[in-house]
Amino acid sequence: MHQYSFFNYSHGKPEPAQSIDALAESLANYLTPAQVNQVKRAYYYAEQAHEGQNRRSGEPYVTHPLAVAGILSEMRLDAQSLMAAMLHDVIEDTAISKQDLSEQFGEPVAELVDGVSKLTRIEFQSKAEQQAENFQKMALAMAKDIRVILVKLADRLHNMRTLGVMPPVKRRRIARETLEIYAPIAQRLGMHNIRVEFEDLGFQSMHPMRARRISRAIGTRFGDRHKSINMIREAIENCLIEEGHKAHVIGREKHLFSIYSKMRNKRKSLKEIMDLYAFRIVVDSVDTCYRVLGCVHALYKPVPGQFKDYIAIPKANGYQSLHTVLFGLQGVPIEIQIRTTEMEEMANNGIAAHWLYKSSEQEPKRNSSHARARQWVQGLLEMQQRAGDSLEFIENVKIDLFPDEVYVFTPRGDIMELPAGATAVDFAYAVHSDIGNTCVACRINRRLAPLSEPLQSGQTVEVITTPGAQPNPAWLHFVVTAKARSGIRHYLKHQRRAEAVALGRRMLERALASMDDNLENFEDAHLAQLVETTGTQTADSLYEQIGLGNRVAYLTARQLLNLRDEGESDGEHSLPAPINRQAMVIHGTEGFLVNFARCCYPIPGDHIVGIVSSEKGVVVHCENCHNSIELRNEPERVVPLSWADDIDRDFSVELKVELTKQRGIIAVLATRVNGADASIEKISVEDENPKISTIHLVIGVRSRVHLASIMRRIRNIPAVIKVTRERH
Structure with missing residues (x-):
């Protein structure tokens, strides 16, 4: 079966089922009748509790929890999560207590509602310290039951969809909070669909004029490319049919916020960003993924260095897919993602897809979104204990929420995932805090390398440690992972x-x-x-x-x-x-x-x-x-x-060297200093005079005697006019 859908530029999905009966009908597809009845009972309980309360739009308040449950039902979440969604504002907005909910619906549902209520009280527009403290509460709530954050994300998504009724100032504040905190959390939990919608709705509320202009430009540009897209689609489909593969060929969405971010961050025009075609091919098995990859590489030449195998090495949030870029017609690049149906579900719903695929007796796989999300939350708790204060904690978390991974190997062949720009020090702390604290050097692909060198995917990293060594404060200038930063501090x-x-x-x-x-x-x-x-x-x-x-x-x-x-x-x-x-x-x-x-x-x-x-x-x-x-x-x-008499270390000292300008004179100067067993820490040149240069050197010396020896060697250079020790 082959299916093609054009690029979709609509932002915000249609509202979920507006009645409990319609929702119950859709839930019957994957929940038992008893579970559906429990969800309905939670709805009627919430309806009674919120009686007389209206939303800003004038609708009865219960339409909001119903919509939140509808969003979670699209992700096929379990009955307890849906009951918690129905009841999530009951403790906060009515006289009903956690104990009452526990008696009516059981302890797990009451705990979920209580967790979501605590998160609802978070106000990110407040002072930085308060924001950070509240974020710590969020980490603790997630650690207790990860479903708390899923209900909260669905709650925030419905609020974003109905943001139009809010005053502009509040609308922008909620949008900024969504873009800074909730969208990255959705990304970290592998929930692509929710992240995309958060980003687009947030962007439209923060910058409505920019969103409209980009949307219009995309519509115009898309119309010009209709013929080319059809040609590429047909070529891919025909290739797959000839090889006997069953697949869906889907035009990949380009969402507004992603285009805007690329234009802003990479300083590119809309034309440059839109000058590529993107398709997703969904197949039935992992084996077929690699066979289809062979087909498309035979059809169009692949761009060297652009193939990424996220099936063998999944991303940190559990995402799996094959990515490749091809040289298309007239050399225009074509981006292709190839994945199985299960990977497609995982890519779109992330951790939420765990409840769809899990069986009661089976633990989640090590690479699943659920296992990785738990690992991340566990890391949050560890950072919270180590952080000196709440501001440091939220700084670490924000670093951790924007990963663009590189994958490196330990000497034993184990894979470690690290954010882009990570160094051997980040790697050492990722292995264990003690290894990070005592590392002194590293080998990258068996060669000695500086600890500050950014790692590239596929490298093998070996850390050399020494007992008694300690972290260097200078490491804080180049480490990128929150774990390394908090460990060093x-x-x-x-x-x-x-x-x-x-x-x-x-x-x-x-x-x-x-x-x-x-x-x-x-x-x-x-x-x-x-x-x-x-x-x-x-x-x-x-x-x-x-x-x-x-x-x-x-x-x-x-x-x-x-x-x-x-x-x-x-x-x-x-x-x-x-x-x-x-x-x-x-x-x-x-x-x-x-x-x-x-x-x-x-x-x-x-x-x-x-x-x-x-x-x-x-x-x-x-x-x-x-x-x-x-x-x-x-x-x-x-x-x-x-x-002391027995000093055995270098001390910095500044020298001022005046010399006549000559080609290569700085290299001669550096050679003389290094030849005297001293190191150059800093060098700067003044060029006020056309014939004479003044060079300021900061060098490492052991004593005044050592310094005198170095100054003598510098004076012996024919071009040198004067050498003095500088004091400011």
């Missing part, structure tokens, strides 16, 4: 706190040492008293505040002394001048809370001083740096520092 937050506690204790000990005392000389009672006086919760919290620079070590030491020696006069413990304080030794491995100033780039061998800065801990400056001289007006924030 979670680790760094804990690491930062541990380092702040250790540094704070060390600074307090140094402050006491300058007063000829020692932390060990104080009893636990004194520390407890200090904690109470300062309003902190524990001694560790106090040390953390000192380490972060939010509390001054010397003033805290003074408070501790006063608490122990309450009887003594204030004058006996006057604050020593900074010059008399005992220096704190810097190793360069202190972590996040000992930072090296970018104004003077201190390196081992320089005379240094520390300035306590809020939330940054101790910032190390050169003693003669003008910034540190200005900051010394607050002596309590000054920490005397000295370098």
Whole structure:
């Protein structure tokens, strides 16, 4: 049987059955008579509960739950979901309680209605924090029973279809909320039909004039292509008939929002986007899919690199299909999707199709939309526990809702799906958080590669880990998955706190040492008293505040002394001048809370001083740096520092090199620096003078001696006029 339907540009489906009897008749096709009666009973119960209530359009309110149930019946959802759809506003808008529903219709239905009611209270136009908190509630409700979100999506879809009666401001607000939150959720759950309708209805409400103009242009352009479409359709049909394949050939819809997004994001004209033909071929079995692929490739030449096998490797939301692009008439591309009837159902209804195909004794397959949706919701809960606050959580979720997958292999041949642009660090966190936290390098297709390199589909990725390694804050600049981002932040937050506690204790000990005392000389009672006086919760919290620079070590030491020696006069413990304080030794491995100033780039061998800065801990400056001289007006924030003898790491320093312009001189300069066992971190060129260039280099050195050696090597370049160490 061959069938062809033209591209359909209508937006919004006809309203579902308007009477309960018509709905019951359609439900009888897949539910038992007893189940149909239960759904009818739920309708009559809702009708009674909502008596006297009307929608903004003037219709009785019960028409809305009936329409929502109609939408779910098109997806062939189970009886409990349909009953919940009938009753979904009862708890919210009437005096009936969850307990009443439980007694009447059973606990599962009452739980579903309660879950949907909680989601209905979400108002996404509210402040960002509140929006995020409410989104967390949605994640929890989905985790309890995934059908909650299906009822909510159907509820939102009917509201979108009847949005015309709303005032313009409210209409735009609901449309934006639908495009930002509900359409991506529908996409993530594999529900293509609902996503498309959400996007088109939302687009029409947000930008009515743009929608009308694009729609008119499509209609005009489509008329020009009628003959070509028929020729291609007939060619495909004839090819399939000759090979003896049974198939439906369907013209694929191009929906408004998709066209608008491509025009906006890819900066293309409507003509460029519409200059292709798209067809879907639906067959009876997976084997036939691959045979039909052979047929169409024999008919028209395939475009290299455009074939995608989503049957062998399904998308993250369970979507399966073969995709190919062919060179058609006059070289115009033809997009073809080939899939089975079951895949077509799954592609259009996603997770909702699970209830159509599942049998009571059979668990959903690992690659099914249902299993993948559960896996996604489980990931949401994990992210919720790790996120520092609700805003961070919603940022992670929004990242996760817009995937464009790449598929890579582990060394053992397992397939991992990641969003486009994902790196080896994203891959490491996808495997396990511990692997992400300790990864130090990676091999892509057996070659060593940077951790920041974006992965391509088909690559084999191997992560190299080292015990004791930790995430680098710079990873946050290139990771794209929510799991990696939340994992890095979670680790760094804990690491930062541990380092702040250790540094704070060390600074307090140094402050006491300058007063000829020692932390060990104080009893636990004194520390407890200090904690109470300062309003902190524990001694560790106090040390953390000192380490972060939010509390001054010397003033805290003074408070501790006063608490122990309450009887003594204030004058006996006057604050020593900074010059008399005992220096704190810097190793360069202190972590996040000992930072090296970018104004003077201190390196081992320089005379240094520390300035306590809020939330940054101790910032190390050169003693003669003008910034540190200005900051010394607050002596309590000054920490005397000295370098440790056994430093084994590089420190950044800036050099200013003036030289005569020559071709390839920067390459010569880089070679000299690398030859001195130093690394170039940053390079910039000033070209004010036509004959002389001024080059600013930020290089990594071990000490002043190492720096002197590098500067000597640079001076020996004939073109170099002058080399100086730069201080801002």
